[in-house]
Amino acid sequence: MAHNRTAYVILGMLSIEQNKSGYDLRKAIESSVGTFWGESYGQIYPTLKRLAAEGLIVPSSPASQPRQRRQEYALTEAGRACLREWLALPFHNDPPRNEFLLKLFFGREAAPGVEIGHIRELQRRNRRMLATLTALESAARAHPSQSPHMPFWMLTLGLGTALTRAAIEWGESALKQLSAGETAETQEPQPGEANPVDSHG
Amino acid sequence: MAHNRTAYVILGMLSIEQNKSGYDLRKAIESSVGTFWGESYGQIYPTLKRLAAEGLIVPSSPASQPRQRRQEYALTEAGRACLREWLALPFHNDPPRNEFLLKLFFGREAAPGVEIGHIRELQRRNRRMLATLTALESAARAHPSQSPHMPFWMLTLGLGTALTRAAIEWGESALKQLSAGETAETQEPQPGEANPVDSHG
DNA sequence: CGTGGCATGTAAACGGTTACATGATTTA
DNA sequence: TAAATCATGTAACCGTTTACATGCCACG
Numbered sequence: 001m002a003h004n005r006t007a008y009v010i011l012g013m014l015s016i017e018q019n020k021s022g023y024d025l026r027k028a029i030e031s032s033v034g035t036f037w038g039e040s041y042g043q044i045y046p047t048l049k050r051l052a053a054e055g056l057i058v059p060s061s062p063a064s065q066p067r068q069r070r071q072e073y074a075l076t077e078a079g080r081a082c083l084r085e086w087l088a089l090p091f092h093n094d095p096p097r098n099e100f101l102l103k104l105f106f107g108r109e110a111a112p113g114v115e116i117g118h119i120r121e122l123q124r125r126n127r128r129m130l131a132t133l134t135a136l137e138s139a140a141r142a143h144p145s146q147s148p149h150m151p152f153w154m155l156t157l158g159l160g161t162a163l164t165r166a167a168i169e170w171g172e173s174a175l176k177q178l179s180a181g182e183t184a185e186t187q188e189p190q191p192g193e194a195n196p197v198d199s200h201g
Numbered sequence: 202m203a204h205n206r207t208a209y210v211i212l213g214m215l216s217i218e219q220n221k222s223g224y225d226l227r228k229a230i231e232s233s234v235g236t237f238w239g240e241s242y243g244q245i246y247p248t249l250k251r252l253a254a255e256g257l258i259v260p261s262s263p264a265s266q267p268r269q270r271r272q273e274y275a276l277t278e279a280g281r282a283c284l285r286e287w288l289a290l291p292f293h294n295d296p297p298r299n300e301f302l303l304k305l306f307f308g309r310e311a312a313p314g315v316e317i318g319h320i321r322e323l324q325r326r327n328r329r330m331l332a333t334l335t336a337l338e339s340a341a342r343a344h345p346s347q348s349p350h351m352p353f354w355m356l357t358l359g360l361g362t363a364l365t366r367a368a369i370e371w372g373e374s375a376l377k378q379l380s381a382g383e384t385a386e387t388q389e390p391q392p393g394e395a396n397p398v399d400s401h402g
Numbered sequence: 403c404g405t406g407g408c409a410t411g412t413a414a415a416c417g418g419t420t421a422c423a424t425g426a427t428t429t430a
Numbered sequence: 431t432a433a434a435t436c437a438t439g440t441a442a443c444c445g446t447t448t449a450c451a452t453g454c455c456a457c458g
Contacts, residue, residue: 004444004445004446005303006446008303009303012303012310023409033302033303033306035297036299036303037297037298037299037302038296039446040446041409041411042411042412043446045412069454069455070409071409080310083310087307087310087311087315088311090322091303091304091323093299093300093301094300095239096237097206097237097239098237099206100292101234101237101360102206102209102213103288104353104356104357105354105357106216106217106288107352107353107356109213109288110288111285111288111289114289115353118291151378152306152316156302156305158374158375159368162368162370162371163368166363166364166367167360167363170359170360170364173359174356178352181352207417223437223439224436224437224438240418243419243440244418244419247440270425270436270437271436271437271438272437
């Protein structure tokens with residue numbers, strides 16, 4: 001009765017829209033929760049089998065006779081109950097692993113310019129992320145479906161944009177600090193005092 | 202020549218302070234990069250052996266004769282070079298997996314109050330995190346060592362606090378929205394229009 | 403008819419955590 | 431001398447990714 005989290009993404013996705021194949025599910029996951037959750041086929045297909053064996057989902061419609069052509073699944077009541085149960089359980093953050101921050105932490109050991117490069121790269125990724133998120137947000141606002149899912153979806157988008165914006169702001173200030181520090185270091189040993197954090201115009 | 206990331210945390214930690222045992226390393230990791238990186242003994246001890254076999258670190262001092270008593274290690278020049286190389290490589294964010302957001306995304310299926318509970322729990326964790334980070338920050342400012350590591354360490358702290366603060370702000374507004382939505386839902390079907398996002402005091 | 407994309411699946415490897423076993427040292 | 435904790439290590443397991451194999455189908 002213990003399930004890995006892949007099982008719950010699948011149940012959740014099927015709770016939103018029935019009759020999806022493994023292929024569909026992967027696409028759906030990627031395009032909806034893709035910014036904060038990922039799944040691979042190697043995880044999805046075996047899990048589908050298991051969920052079906054346990055009766056939490058059932059094979060539905062086009063299991064067309066030829067040896068192999070898209071098998072769709074639908075959520076059963078047992079599956080829905082299982083999903084609800086899991087939703088009510090306290091969430092669990094998996095052990096933190098931020099390679100960017102790790103490299104920044106050891107920045108003293110890096111060649112000059114390396115960390116600045118990393119931060120610039122982070123800025124690029126975050127700006128792309130922000131573009132993605134705001135695109136989703138405005139798309140949602142554009143044709144305002146009255147889907148009961150919307151409030152929750154907008155909240156997830158909201159946290160995403162808030163975090164990304166905060167990271168970008170930090171990046172700007174960090175770049176200023178590091179550039180200042182680097183030129184100062186190569187020019188003069190040290191003045192009596194330094195307080196580089198106050199102009200972020 | 203391929204290393205897992207555990208190897209680099211170890212090299213990094215030894216680049217900051219030599220002569221650490223596996224036990225020391227774990228404590229050091231926990232108390233310095235612990236908020237964004239974790240390691241377990243099961244990963245540390247085998248990696249130490251491997252790094253020593255490859256000459257990136259060397260056993261140093263107290264390998265006292267009795268069968269087993271703390272074995273310390275020190276970084277070699279080869280080890281330092283290896284660390285530098287890795288630092289210069291582009292960082293790689295591992296696949297996103299945020300269980301909180303996943304549960305929030307499927308919130309429509311959850312019993313009433315469940316998501317509010319999750320957000321409150323998130324707020325608790327984030328406030329604790331913020332306390333930890335600001336404590337570290339003020340401790341650093343208190344006795345301002347001129348360690349060349351400090352600028353980088355402060356930057357990592359800065360991103361942590363920025364992200365945490367942003368998350369907390371989001372949480373406050375999210376709680377208001379959800380509470381409003383929930384009471385509205387149980388009282389009247391729907392008014393002509395709703396624009397719940399503009400007062401976040 | 404051939405190519406490219408749709409679709410399903412599996413085997414192997416990997417990185418990592420957990421739980422456990424063991425003993426040495428400190429302290430009360 | 432008993433309890434706590436310092437310290438090292440290993441075996442088993444787990445979830446996940448990667449790479450690969452396969453075959454169907456639509457389109458040019």
